[in-house]
Amino acid sequence: MLKVNNVTKRFGGLVAVSSVDLEVNEKEIVSLIGPNGAGKTTLFAMVAGFLKADEGKVDFENASVLGMRPHQICKLGMVRTFQITQPFAGLTTLENIMVGAYSNTSETDLARTKAEEVAEVVGMTSLLNQGADGLTVAGRKRLELARALATDPKLLLLDEVMAGLNPTEIDDIVTVIKGIRDRGVTIFLIEHVMKAVMNLSDRTYVLNDGKLIASGTPSSVAEDPQVIEAYLGHGAAEAMAEGA
Amino acid sequence: MTNFRNHLYFLLLGALALIVLPYFISSRFYIDVLTLIFFTAYLGQSWNILGGYAGQFSFGGVMFFGTGAYVSSILLTTFGFPPIFGIFLAILGGAFLGLIVGYMSFRSGLKGSYFALITLAFAELLRVLANSVEFTGGGVGLFLTYAPGLSNLQFESPVGFYYFALILMFISIAIVYWLESSRFGAQLVAIRENEDAAEALGINTLKCKIYAIMIMGAMGGAAGTFYAQKYLYLDPPIAYSIHLSVEMLLVTIVGGMGTIFGPLVGAFVLHTVNEIARHFIDTPGLSLIVYGLILIIIIGYLPNGLIGAFKKKEKKSDSTSLDKKTSRGDS
Amino acid sequence: MISASLSMLPAAIINGLMYGAIYALVALGLTLIYGVLHIINFAHGAMLMLALYAAFFLFHLFNIDPYFSILIVTPCAGIFGYMIYRYGIGPLAKGKDQNILLITLGLSIIIENGALFFFSGDQQTVNLSYGFEAFDLGFMYLSYPKVISFFAALLMCAILWAAMSLTDMGRAIRAVAKERQGARLVGINVERIFAVTFGIGIACLGAAGCMMLPIFYVDPYTGNIFVLVAFTIVVLGGMGSVVGALVGGFIIGITESVGGLLLGESLGQIGISLIFILILIFRPTGLFGSKV
Numbered sequence: 126m127l128k129v130n131n132v133t134k135r136f137g138g139l140v141a142v143s144s145v146d147l148e149v150n151e152k153e154i155v156s157l158i159g160p161n162g163a164g165k166t167t168l169f170a171m172v173a174g175f176l177k178a179d180e181g182k183v184d185f186e187n188a189s190v191l192g193m194r195p196h197q198i199c200k201l202g203m204v205r206t207f208q209i210t211q212p213f214a215g216l217t218t219l220e221n222i223m224v225g226a227y228s229n230t231s232e233t234d235l236a237r238t239k240a241e242e243v244a245e246v247v248g249m250t251s252l253l254n255q256g257a258d259g260l261t262v263a264g265r266k267r268l269e270l271a272r273a274l275a276t277d278p279k280l281l282l283l284d285e286v287m288a289g290l291n292p293t294e295i296d297d298i299v300t301v302i303k304g305i306r307d308r309g310v311t312i313f314l315i316e317h318v319m320k321a322v323m324n325l326s327d328r329t330y331v332l333n334d335g336k337l338i339a340s341g342t343p344s345s346v347a348e349d350p351q352v353i354e355a356y357l358g359h360g361a362a363e364a365m366a367e368g369a
Numbered sequence: 370m371t372n373f374r375n376h377l378y379f380l381l382l383g384a385l386a387l388i389v390l391p392y393f394i395s396s397r398f399y400i401d402v403l404t405l406i407f408f409t410a411y412l413g414q415s416w417n418i419l420g421g422y423a424g425q426f427s428f429g430g431v432m433f434f435g436t437g438a439y440v441s442s443i444l445l446t447t448f449g450f451p452p453i454f455g456i457f458l459a460i461l462g463g464a465f466l467g468l469i470v471g472y473m474s475f476r477s478g479l480k481g482s483y484f485a486l487i488t489l490a491f492a493e494l495l496r497v498l499a500n501s502v503e504f505t506g507g508g509v510g511l512f513l514t515y516a517p518g519l520s521n522l523q524f525e526s527p528v529g530f531y532y533f534a535l536i537l538m539f540i541s542i543a544i545v546y547w548l549e550s551s552r553f554g555a556q557l558v559a560i561r562e563n564e565d566a567a568e569a570l571g572i573n574t575l576k577c578k579i580y581a582i583m584i585m586g587a588m589g590g591a592a593g594t595f596y597a598q599k600y601l602y603l604d605p606p607i608a609y610s611i612h613l614s615v616e617m618l619l620v621t622i623v624g625g626m627g628t629i630f631g632p633l634v635g636a637f638v639l640h641t642v643n644e645i646a647r648h649f650i651d652t653p654g655l656s657l658i659v660y661g662l663i664l665i666i667i668i669g670y671l672p673n674g675l676i677g678a679f680k681k682k683e684k685k686s687d688s689t690s691l692d693k694k695t696s697r698g699d700s
Numbered sequence: 701m702i703s704a705s706l707s708m709l710p711a712a713i714i715n716g717l718m719y720g721a722i723y724a725l726v727a728l729g730l731t732l733i734y735g736v737l738h739i740i741n742f743a744h745g746a747m748l749m750l751a752l753y754a755a756f757f758l759f760h761l762f763n764i765d766p767y768f769s770i771l772i773v774t775p776c777a778g779i780f781g782y783m784i785y786r787y788g789i790g791p792l793a794k795g796k797d798q799n800i801l802l803i804t805l806g807l808s809i810i811i812e813n814g815a816l817f818f819f820s821g822d823q824q825t826v827n828l829s830y831g832f833e834a835f836d837l838g839f840m841y842l843s844y845p846k847v848i849s850f851f852a853a854l855l856m857c858a859i860l861w862a863a864m865s866l867t868d869m870g871r872a873i874r875a876v877a878k879e880r881q882g883a884r885l886v887g888i889n890v891e892r893i894f895a896v897t898f899g900i901g902i903a904c905l906g907a908a909g910c911m912m913l914p915i916f917y918v919d920p921y922t923g924n925i926f927v928l929v930a931f932t933i934v935v936l937g938g939m940g941s942v943v944g945a946l947v948g949g950f951i952i953g954i955t956e957s958v959g960g961l962l963l964g965e966s967l968g969q970i971g972i973s974l975i976f977i978l979i980l981i982f983r984p985t986g987l988f989g990s991k992v
Binding site: 426428435473474476477478479481482483485486487489490491493494497498500501507508559615618622652653655657658660661662664665668669672 | 740788791792793797798799801802803805806807809810812813814815816817914920924928931932947964966967969970972973975976977980981982984
């Protein structure tokens with residue numbers, strides 16, 4: 126469904142993402158993990174059209190999306206969320222989700238129905254009329270998810286939707302994400318929280334210093350010495366221990 | 370829903386009151402002041418669409434007004450083209466200017482203060498051009514002949530202009546009313562609140578912003594024709610005055626950006642203040658000093674304008690929004 | 701006609717350079733404020749107008765030579781700028797870019813109309829005893845005031861540059877400009893630096909006003925003329941760039957006088973806004989800036 130081929134991005138002299146190849150198949154949950162500063166968000170930004178890749182190809186459903194603007198990519202069915210949540214702060218939860226829903230309809234009533242439906246899926250029904258600026262961290266993360274989901278994507282790109290959440294909240298959102306996959310949406314997620322990724326993903330890629338260093342099932346990746354080293358080297362030993 | 374219906378009744382009642390008002394006011398002074406209030410509210414509303422809803426502040430909103438005024442006036446003076454049709458070409462001219470300015474500035478990613486300043490520069494550029502070419506009458510200006518009649522959009526009685534301005538204002542309120550409940554309006558607000566997120570959710574932010582400035586331009590164009598036919602004189606400093614650009618944003622910010630009635634409330638309050646100030650000390654500059662002070666006070670203390678302040682009070686007495694102050698520790 | 705114009709070209713360029721130095725000083729204040737505070741001071745023109753009036757009244761009431769007034773007006777302007785940021789703009793704007801733009805717009809409206817209210821709309825000029833004496837350059841005469849102002853403006857720029865690179869305060873200001881959070885962490889009072897920087901920016905205007913008065917006039921609307929000029933220089937040179945402000949000042953000074961010569965009085969003014977628009981659209985980082 127999504128094919129990333131030899132993608133490279135440089136900022137000045139720094140190579141943020143270096144010749145990355147990866148693939149996401151339909152109905153899969155694929156994760157991309159790696160220490161902070163590994164280039165995960167940069168890669169996402171290139172896939173979703175927010176950044177231009179210096180080299181390489183990005184194909185979505187066998188057609189290149191390189192050079193397209195984010196809204197065009199969204200219309201094709203690939204939509205991203207933001208690690209640093211970006212709510213429309215002055216609007217209510219409902220209005221926020223409706224913005225996503227409007228990508229498929231110009232009818233206000235249809236958009237509202239769609240938004241309410243999506244809110245149900247992510248468990249935000251009781252918060253619909255609350256201002257988005259008053260939501261908790263967990264609420265904001267769900268809102269990111271809900272807005273993206275309201276655009277009826279085929280592929281959801283989730284950027285650290287679990288960061289900053291407590292264990293109970295993480296369990297909740299894992300259930301939500303699985304539920305979304307069961308509705309037929311493919312999911313590609315960036316994550317820092319290893320434990321959640323283990324439970325959730327079918328396959329995992331590991332990015333370090335802009336390069337892919339491992340890929341495979343979560344359990345095989347977790348035992349890869351290169352991966353352990355990368356994480357330990359960046360002082361993420363606790364995350365590892367927690368995950369294994 | 371009943372709330373909405375009450376709202377609508379209230380609106381229609383208000384509109385009706387404004388329609389019959391001239392039958393109860395004999396003073397020409399009050400009619401003129403009201404006409405001016407409607408006119409400013411209308412211009413403010415055009416600024417509100419791009420500034421209040423889409424969040425793109427312009428400091429040169431006057432350029433559409435001036436261009437529209439020149440389009441219909443030049444058509445009238447050189448070709449005898451009647452303003453009642455000329456106003457539509459003024460609208461087109463304003464929209465076209467909006468397209469050019471919007472495409473050039475939004476395409477290159479200008480926002481915030483930079484967008485504000487580039488619109489100021491565009492207005493200045495047009496002022497210099499209008500001053501230098503011949504078909505605008507240059508610095509001497511354009512004089513229109515007084516010939517009352519609907520086809521000239523001129524009226525013998527000030528009440529005629531009162532209704533002209535009132536109709537313009539009603540149309541502007543209708544546009545914003547539509548905006549409030551439409552996809553396009555929601556998209557503009559999304560752009561205002563967070564442009565990246567809007568783009569990620571499938572909104573063509575460039576196109577939406579350009580549409581918004583074109584609507585603003587179209588509205589400004591009609592305002593230009595109104596002004597020219599009412600005052601029968603036009604020169605570059607009037608057509609492209611910074612003062613009017615400022616007044617458009619001022620009434621909107623004072624009344625409340627991104628609200629349907631903000632510009633009207635703002636125009637009403639500021640013109641009333643102006644008239645009162647003039648009543649006591651009629652010295653040039655005084656009322657503008659007060660305008661400047663009001664602007665600073667509103668920005669500092671009432672960022673949502675007078676309407677926002679009123680709404681907040683309403684909400685507080687509601688007391689249902691207790692959990693609003695919960696964690697917001699997201700980075 | 702064209703050849704006549706061309707023969708006057710050198711004179712126009714030199715005239716442009718003379719004004720350019722003062723423009724550079726005005727723009728230096730603006731670019732300094734932008735570079736450190738990342739805000740746009742829309743009241744810059746209006747504050748320059750106030751400085752011109754200050755110099756005018758010192759001459760008119762106490763017969764103080766405008767060039768001597770530099771010593772009085774510059775520190776006063778600095779204190780004025782410091783106070784107005786510390787107790788006005790800073791607390792009111794709450795850090796939002798557009799708020800500051802609107803607050804300084806409000807300020808410029810108040811200052812401009814305050815001047816109209818108190819000083820009337822008449823144009824004021826000063827007649828200096830040496831105002832009509834001039835150097836003969838062979839192809840043109842260059843009046844004493846123009847030359848004095850030119851060198852005074854350059855000297856002022858040099859002093860500012862030296863102060864910024866040699867004093868502790870200058871170093872602190874540059875630290876804040878570069879790395880706001882870092883400066884805060886090492887114990888620099890960032891809010892105070894903001895106010896001081898704003899003060900220095902306005903002090904530049906104080907000096908520029910005194911230098912400009914002998915070769916220009918003042919009325920309440922003088923500021924309007926210079927708002928766009930100053931912004932154009934700053935975006936041309938690159939927001940926050942000192943060298944850019946200097947070079948930009950000369951380019952704009954020359955553009956203005958050569959434009960006036962070749963295009964005529966009216967159309968000649970088009971250069972400023974045209975350059976401003978083109979730079980913002982095609983090279984928003986300016987000639988010397990790295991990032992907007």
